[in-house]
Amino acid sequence: MSTAEVAGSGGLRGADLARAALEAARASAKERGVRGVRKGTAGATGRRRRRRWSGPGPDDRDPQPLGRLAARIAADRGWVERLAGGQVFARWPKLVGEELAEHARPVAFENGELTVQADSTAWATQLRLLQRELIKRIAAGVGNGVVTSLKVQGPAAPNWRFGPRHAPGRGPRDTYG
Incomplete structure (x- = not known):
């Protein structure tokens, strides 16, 4: 039954007309092989998903080792x-x-x-x-x-050039010889 047939069927008004249109749409979808939308989930308009548990396999929501998290942070920040x-x-x-x-x-x-x-x-x-x-x-x-x-x-030598007034030259040397 198409929507034109539903609208043309005599005497249906309001909620009865809506129910008949819904049944016609479901029958048409079943003929095409489309699965119905379950209650509690949004159809094509929304992206609401039911919560799934991680179970025995690994999942992104599972606790991560501290070293792996630190490596990810260091990579993200360029360290x-x-x-x-x-x-x-x-x-x-x-x-x-x-x-x-x-x-x-x-x-x-x-x-x-x-x-x-x-x-x-x-x-x-x-x-x-x-x-x-x-x-x-x-x-x-x-x-x-x-x-x-x-x-x-090489090894660090002391710097003799310090202070606001320094004399040019090689610095203090042995003057006894």
Whole structure:
């Protein structure tokens, strides 16, 4: 029965006409193979869904490990490079070896360049010779592309140029000889 037939059927008015139209629409949908809309859900107009329980399988609503959540936050905020640089500082003795870590320490990390300060000029020279090997070790421990270059500094000497009035020259020297 089509809507024209329902409207043309004599004597139906108001609620009876609406019921007949609804039955005709359901019969037409059944002929076409369309499933009916269940009560409690919105049809094509709304997107209301019933609550489903997660059950025994994994689900996005399940509690997540803290490490996974921290990694997601770090990635969203762009902290991954800084955190990787922090791992180099924290794991320095394990990455480069105990003996080398006793004589050299990381000082700064910026844009993939790690600045390392050595105890003596001899160790600074040794670090410069081992530069490629150190970058490989760090990449194996922390990840590729974190440290792209290594800048080696010698021991820090005292600065004699301080104060508002300083005399030009090399600073205090032995005057007894």
